[in-house]
Amino acid sequence: MSDNIRLVPAPLDIVFDVAQRDPEGFEREFQRLSETDDDPIxxxxxxxxxxxxxxxxxxxxxxxxxxxxxxxxxxxxxxxHEEPERIDLPYHAHIESIGFEHFKLKESMLEPGKRYYGRITMPLFPKRDMGIWFDAIDERMAKIVRLHDRDEKEWSSYVVARERVMIREMKGKKGE
Known part of the structure; x- marks a missing residue:
């Protein structure tokens, strides 16, 4: 199944947990993360x-x-010493590659068929945490199930930017 999924390399990190552990708490945090634009300014x-x-x-x-x-x-x-409220998510992983609806971890950490909640710190301006719900396809491949609208746009923009980087690198290698 993961053979026809197009992914590009991306140096992102994710913290996550199995959604069943605290679905209400995860949903609350997910909603709070969407309200980052709703600060006073x-x-x-x-x-x-x-x-x-x-x-x-x-x-x-x-x-x-x-x-x-x-x-x-x-x-x-x-x-x-005021920290933003974040749920402690026990699993930390490096993301190897991303696509518009999928991402792949460097190590095998997922249980196929399980749903997870996680946070990804996006390297965009402004830098911020993005809440994400995803299903494990296999031990490393995940399908994104839910993002906020704004996060989905930023995720797609980031995927496109990473594709451009990959294309430039490939063109550079052909010229050598």
């Missing part, structure tokens, strides 16, 4: 955009200022 920005107050603002500059504000908030949390 994110809410203010949505309201300002709805009122048309950002029409004459450079969108890139506005985005950078918003992210700087969030970074200051993160630094404040670190100084105050």
């Amino acid at each position: 994110g809410q203010w920005l949505k309201i300002a955009k709805a009122r048309g107050e950002t029409k004459e603002t450079d969108p890139v500059l506005l985005h950078l200022i918003i992210e700087l504000h969030r970074k200051v908030d993160q630094l404040t949390q670190i100084v105050k």
Whole structure:
């Protein structure tokens, strides 16, 4: 089954657990991770955009200022020793390769047929944790079952970016 799945190399890490262990807790965290845009500055920005107050603002500059504000908030949390609430997920793995609907671990850690909940720290701007539900196809291959809409868009963009990197590497090898 995994022969017709197209994957590209990607250096990501995932922490995860079997979904049956704490389905309600995992779902709560999954929903909280989707609300990262719902911080006070994110809410203010949505309201300002709805009122048309950002029409004459450079969108890139506005985005950078918003992210700087969030970074200051993160630094404040670190100084105050305030950690974001995250469920302790016991399994940590390196992801070897990814596709639009699948990913493959470097080591055999999954039990085929089981559903899992996990978090992947995406190396995008802004860097953040992404909640993910997935089913094990075999000991290493997983099928993504559920992502938030925004996460799905970012995941797809990341897959495309990794494909471009792979194509450039292949072109570079042909030229040698």
